[in-house]
Amino acid sequence: MVKLLFFGRLSDYANGVPTQIQASTAAEIRQQLVTEHPLLATELSEPQVLVAVNKQIVDWQQALQDGDEVAFLPPVTGG
Amino acid sequence: MSLSDEQFLRYSRHLLMADIGEQGQQTLLQSHVLIVGLGGLGCPVALYLAAAGIGRLSLCDADTVDITNLQRQILYKTEDCDQLKVDCAKTALQQLNPAIDVVAHASEISAEILELGADIVVDCTDNLAARQLLNCHCYQRATPLVSASAIGWEGQLVSFDFKANRRLCYNCIIDENAGDPTMNCANAGVVGPVLGAMGSLQAATVIRMLLGQFDQHGEMQRYDAKTGRWLYLTASPKPLCAICATE
Numbered sequence: 001m002v003k004l005l006f007f008g009r010l011s012d013y014a015n016g017v018p019t020q021i022q023a024s025t026a027a028e029i030r031q032q033l034v035t036e037h038p039l040l041a042t043e044l045s046e047p048q049v050l051v052a053v054n055k056q057i058v059d060w061q062q063a064l065q066d067g068d069e070v071a072f073l074p075p076v077t078g079g
Numbered sequence: 080m081s082l083s084d085e086q087f088l089r090y091s092r093h094l095l096m097a098d099i100g101e102q103g104q105q106t107l108l109q110s111h112v113l114i115v116g117l118g119g120l121g122c123p124v125a126l127y128l129a130a131a132g133i134g135r136l137s138l139c140d141a142d143t144v145d146i147t148n149l150q151r152q153i154l155y156k157t158e159d160c161d162q163l164k165v166d167c168a169k170t171a172l173q174q175l176n177p178a179i180d181v182v183a184h185a186s187e188i189s190a191e192i193l194e195l196g197a198d199i200v201v202d203c204t205d206n207l208a209a210r211q212l213l214n215c216h217c218y219q220r221a222t223p224l225v226s227a228s229a230i231g232w233e234g235q236l237v238s239f240d241f242k243a244n245r246r247l248c249y250n251c252i253i254d255e256n257a258g259d260p261t262m263n264c265a266n267a268g269v270v271g272p273v274l275g276a277m278g279s280l281q282a283a284t285v286i287r288m289l290l291g292q293f294d295q296h297g298e299m300q301r302y303d304a305k306t307g308r309w310l311y312l313t314a315s316p317k318p319l320c321a322i323c324a325t326e
């Protein structure tokens with residue numbers, strides 16, 4: 001199982017999403033959310049969403065380990 | 080060159096600090112910082128750096144002041160509407176600190192402006208293309224880059240000391256080919272003090288870098304003002320980064 005964290009405005013779409021999930025990559029987590037949480041899955045498919053595993057920014061395909069914390073961060077480019 | 084009586088008073092709260100002092104203030108007075116974008120981030124950055132006595136500030140922004148800017152762009156007044164931002168900013172900053180040099184560039188950022196030899200570039204732009212351009216130029220010229228952004232309730236800060244570190248850059252973290260996200264401040268809104276918080280952090284980072292006290296190359300800070308939470312993230316160099324994997 002990995003722990004999930006949706007940061008910033010992504011948390012607005014994460015009501016009812018389990019805090020832990022069984023998945024081998026962040027991309028797979030997104031795929032698992034499509035049916036029950038389509039709005040969140042859509043937000044996660046935006047360009048520039050960052051994935052961090054244990055506070056380290058990684059690729060969506062990075063292999064996850066049991067107990068990892070997977071954080072999703074929406075893009076912030078304004079100024 | 081020693082400080083004048085007026086400078087001793089003006090900068091006395093820096094001079095009291097053991098890790099700034101007269102020598103540190105001299106360093107600030109001899110520094111040149113380029114601020115790209117004079118919007119919600121650029122305003123607090125410019126105000127704090129002018130007040131701190133950065134000897135030369137170059138300002139770059141092609142826009143004029145619009146009434147929709149006044150909710151967050153704290154350098155401008157209602158009567159400034161339709162005037163060039165860099166001109167209004169220069170006037171306000173010179174009133175704050177008449178002894179520093181403020182140079183206004185009323186244009187989009189260009190190679191010409193980036194080649195004027197600033198010690199640090201502060202990225203206060205509002206789009207990805209400009210951020211990538213600054214990253215590329217700063218990397219090539221080994222100029223430190225302090226980059227922030229904001230939207231809604233959220234802010235982001237990431238800085239690069241390209242003089243000391245030749246691996247890991249903005250492009251390693253934010254892929255230039257992935258394109259701009261659909262949400263921006265113009266269509267999604269932004270809370271003024273979030274820009275103030277991130278701009279203040281940029282100004283503090285610039286001062287820290289100029290004084291040689293920076294060691295967070297490529298570390299990202301994220302702020303969610305809606306929950307009051309911060310997140311600190313590290314990043315790794317991308318193996319095939321088009322900017323920094325070529326040396």
Ligand SMILES: [Zn+2]
Pocket residue numbers: 246247248249250251316317320321322323324
């Ligand atoms: Zn890079």
